[in-house]
Amino acid sequence: MVDADPHEAVEPLLRMRGIVKEFPGARALDGVDLEVRPGEVHCLLGQNGAGKSTLIKILAGAHQPTAGEILLDEEPVTIPDPVAALKLGIATIYQELDVVDGLTVAENIYLGHELARGGVSRRSDAARRTREIMQRLGHPEITPHREVGRLPAAGKQIVSLARALSRDARVVVMDEPSAVLDSEEVGNLHRIVRELTADGVAVVYISHRLEEIRQLGDRITVLKDGRTVATSLLVADTPTNDLIKLMTGRAVEYAFPDRPGVPEGAAPVLEVEDLGLGDVFNDVSLTVRAGEIVGLAGLVGSGRSEILETIYGARRSTSGSVRVGGKRLRSGVDAAVAAGVGLCPEERKSQGLLLDEPVYRNITLSTFARIARGGLLDEGAERAAAREQVEALDLRPASVDRNARTLSGGNQQKALLARWLVHGCRVLLLDEPTRGVDVGARAEIYSLIRRLADDGAAVVVVSSEIPEVLGLADRVLVISDGKAVHEGPAREIDEHAVLDLVMEGSVA
């Protein structure tokens, strides 16, 4: 009998067998197998904390496995450090942005394998090749000598991608590369991935966006709690619901919660009038009533984060005003927090977390003073409040005493959300609340946001996933180039219309 699957005949390029990784106090991987073939997109799926990043860090030489073996071309190899991995042709794009702000784009791309003659940089060569790579990535506007610190998050992600491409890799590992990208950028990324695989390069691709996996992936390996629960499933043969069940061990209703509609008489809680910030954005007006969720849709770099941060007082507006409950907000974050406004920032590591502090202190960062009595901390009460949210959000592992650094990316995001849940907000500003969050938790977060709104909060959500904005929000503002180009009920608009508006806006 001849096997119909042409892939079966291909020798695996890379094989990881029985990988175990123990951290102090945690067994992150407990016997994981992975087999990757040349020219395929191999997707790695799993809930937050399942061990995906840990696995690929072992492959990249950033962590050492406690047990298990790695084979390349069926030859066992050891990967003691990142240099070794790169030498073997394994290039990695890490989940957390790994660029150096003080260096230029070209310097970042060639960091560690500089184009140099006798230690002296060949700057024009580097610039030329950078320009070529950026052209290929569809970003000619990111020029080689630009300082990376001045690029928005998405730009940094592109630079990371360019760095991986600049190495002549046989295996490219991408850990949630699409998390900070908008739909247009994602399309671009997929094109690059297909080009790579066409050249015989194997791509290991991690994402929590299941539609993406469907479009892009060839085969799938699913991790759960540090173990492989399914290897090398063919994407085409595996329905999404099965995948979710494998990952979470249960069936998750992957749908947005009902929108009960905002009651007629609901009072406006947040009123933003003609707000502007230099030439980043201007004349932004919006009103959010109690119980309403307003979404800001737009492309990366359109200024949505800045709008949220300016409303919050973290940036000093150059024009306009913000009112909460009818009272004008003084500038400054503390005034906003005191007035019951909360912000979940976009970059959880740099803007949100105290990585070396326990989870409960991260969760109570904006409330510990309120929980305290006369300046004396009440850590018992803090722990209790934190534990309640950890359970509600299914944060894993469920301990509130472990350091935030040891949580997986998605669980860190949940801890940030928990901070404002403990605080209790009249106005909640959420910047990419589900970035890096797995499907199961995503559904929980959606229903949570809706519950908060139902309890009378005014919520503003920014997300680069337009379906998410449309599915979750009552009303949508489409932002293009720092201007609101459309405002209307979320039901009356679809993804295409949003993209059209954005395009028109940026042309205009």
Place this chain on the structure above:
Amino acid sequence: MSARSGLMGPALRMGGLVFALILLVVVGAVTAGERFMSPGNLTTILSLAAVTGVVSIGMTFVITSGGIDLSVGAVLGLASIWASTLSTQYMAEDYGWWVIVVTALAVGLAAGLVNGALIAYGKVPAFIATLAMLAAARGLAEIIAGRRTQIVDVEPFFDVFQARPLGLPTIVWIFVVVAAAGWFLLNRTTFGRRTVAVGGNPEASRLAGIKIKRHTLYLYGLAGLTAGIGAVIMLARTTAGSSTHGTLLELDAIAAVVVGGTLLAGGRGTITGTVLGVLIFSTLTNIFVLNNLDSSVQAIAKGAIIVVAVLLQQWFASREKATST
């Protein structure tokens, strides 16, 4: 397990320091015997630790918050001179010894608040702002003192500060009280929590609604205040104010704090560690003197011992990690 790393962690992290201190005590007892272990000598060690100790408590807060204060020594000198000239000569005899104390504390606090304002609101890096204050405070102290040592001649002041309640000198008690208050402030109050948060991630703290500028102002004010307390102790010990008081004290204080285990980058601070660090340094000096060590050899030994203390601490910390798995 989490409780274990919560309770045992710090204890083990202190292990290296306690071990180093015990080692020093053993060395002292072996090399100098009786003379080292005598109650009088132990009191001397504590008395000598008092000035650096008090200042190091304030420094622990500043460093925990990710800052640094190079001006504490100069501010101590300025406070000592101000208190000893202004108050002693013009007022203290009429108004009592507490004029000296209040003046010293007020001068320290004021200088600290100037530092804090420059850093928080002027956005001058802490290193630079406090270096500038170092220069300025020394200069001002010299002008006020007319480059003379100002001898304090207020008997009631010494009645209080050279007394020995419960067998220990008042200045040692001051150190104990300041250390205890510092420990409480850092570990049990919202002020301490804010300090750690600001040091760990200033941007996240700001976005969580902590007023980091105001807090920074307070922190440097606190460091200045402890320099003022240090000035009072210095006056009690030396009976004189001088613009040279506290020369290079900032380095001693920073060394004690960092050897104690507070992260220079901010985000982690320990008062217990600081106290141990201060005691290690003053015991070390005492042992050197008891053994009549040449001062050049002392310097080399001191360098070596600092490194060993830190290495020991790290070794214990890595054991802690191993234990908690």
Place this chain on the structure above:
Amino acid sequence: MSARSGLMGPALRMGGLVFALILLVVVGAVTAGERFMSPGNLTTILSLAAVTGVVSIGMTFVITSGGIDLSVGAVLGLASIWASTLSTQYMAEDYGWWVIVVTALAVGLAAGLVNGALIAYGKVPAFIATLAMLAAARGLAEIIAGRRTQIVDVEPFFDVFQARPLGLPTIVWIFVVVAAAGWFLLNRTTFGRRTVAVGGNPEASRLAGIKIKRHTLYLYGLAGLTAGIGAVIMLARTTAGSSTHGTLLELDAIAAVVVGGTLLAGGRGTITGTVLGVLIFSTLTNIFVLNNLDSSVQAIAKGAIIVVAVLLQQWFASREKATST
């Protein structure tokens, strides 16, 4: 816009410093007239700047990488003593002046490598490791020197280092060459770019395949080497080695580097800024000397000027931001 911020950015960031320097020159010309503007005096300023300048170049690298080196002054003293005793007395007369130079550089380099090894492989915090080196190097220097100033009596050495090629003293040329080499090394070589990377994001650098430990070792070696060069200049200027040479030099160097705009937290460094910072400080000292300002007033003025320079720099930087958005 990107080209603009790429080219204009640094220029504007330097604007504050250049402005401060010009302001100082004007003040000097007004207050001391002829005497200030005379070629002889300008040479004096540059000669004064040479020692701090050379050491500050090495310091710029260390600080850019997120580290600090408190030992440079002590290492300079040690290198000056070692070169002047060992070489001068036993060998230099037979083997030529370059024995002095080689010894000074070797001692500096070796001390720097010890620092680097402690920091990179021993994981001792840079502040502590170099503070320990400070103490140890001073002690060792005193022992080697037998507490005497060691006079260098090697004519050919002075023939070289007290010469004035092209009208400027050799030591000024050394400063110029070291600064130019430093600029090239930081901005145009792999080594320099990796230094920025390690300071800006050590974890990302490690993942990109940079051997951080080895790089750190080299960095402190470089700082030690510049301290050795500083010792040669000091020997040329004072004709003597002394264990007190370079006292508090570390603070001057750090101040110049940070005032110059290098981030103390690492990740951004500028040699041009450092050179301007050094020139500002030595011009300042010169103006003080010419106007015979009281040293206490000098100290206060210096403090104030440091703060003003930084505030100016910030003002220029914020203008730059405004332009580029």
Place this chain on the structure above:
Amino acid sequence: TALVVAGCTSNEPRETEETATGPVTVTENDEPGDEVVIGFSAPAADHGWMGAITSAARAEAEKYEDVDLQVAEGTNDVNVQISQIEGFIEQGVDAIVLLPFDGAALTDVALEAMEAGIPVINVDREFSSPFAARSTVLGDNYGMGVSAGTYICEQLGDNPDAVVAEIAGIDALPLTTDRSDGFKDALDDCGLDVDARVAADFTVEGGEEAAANLLSAEPQIDAIWNHDDDQGVGVLAAIENAGRDEFFLVGGAGSSNMMELIQSGDSVVQATVIYPSTQAADGVKLARLVAQNKTVSDLASIGVPRTVQLFAPVVTADNVEEYLPIGFDS
């Protein structure tokens, strides 16, 4: 008429008296001569003795209407001190009085001055080349140690087991080594030795810390020599704190408060060894003579001598009256 002018411009009554009536010490050398500009440079006045050096030099210059003393501000940075001398050379002063932070380190620039025809008077810390100074005024550091040691020998001579302690100044300075050497040699002579030695740093704080540790280390002491009366304030504080008085203390340098304590006789301070703080004032006088081509009047030989080494007398209760006026404020 010159005398009248001097009398009118000066606000120091004593000086007016001197120039007008001419006390015995006034010689014909004090007659005003050609106007001379004297450059003066010394280490930072961060210490009582060093402060007294500069103020005594200023006061001496004030006495002469023909002297224009240009005082460069004190500095402990040899680099800056070198640049000060370079400034004097450029300015073309008539003579330079130089108390170098480090004698050897300033030799070269002093030579430069001499070569430029400007006589240099070297004070206290000696240059490494004899050609670098026209004349040198030296304190006697070794002699100071000898005086202190000899005094202690006299007091304790009959007790060979007596415990003698020494509190030195800054150990890194050559002068400290000289003092300690002299002290040791003098004690040797009477069969005593230094049982404990600590070094402070010329500051009150350092003196207190060093003395506190020393007293703790030595439960029974018979005599202490403290090199420096500035740090002596701290040393005395430590002694008081420790409640000790079984020994006597010999000071160094000669501050007025130590002398007052000697005079009062109710403290442990029994004596102090003078290290004249008038050295630089002598330097200024010599510089004036050299610049004006005059001769030291009480010497038969012509010309200012190459070296003057000052005496290090011991001040005790018996002769304290005599020395009180030259005591400096610490």
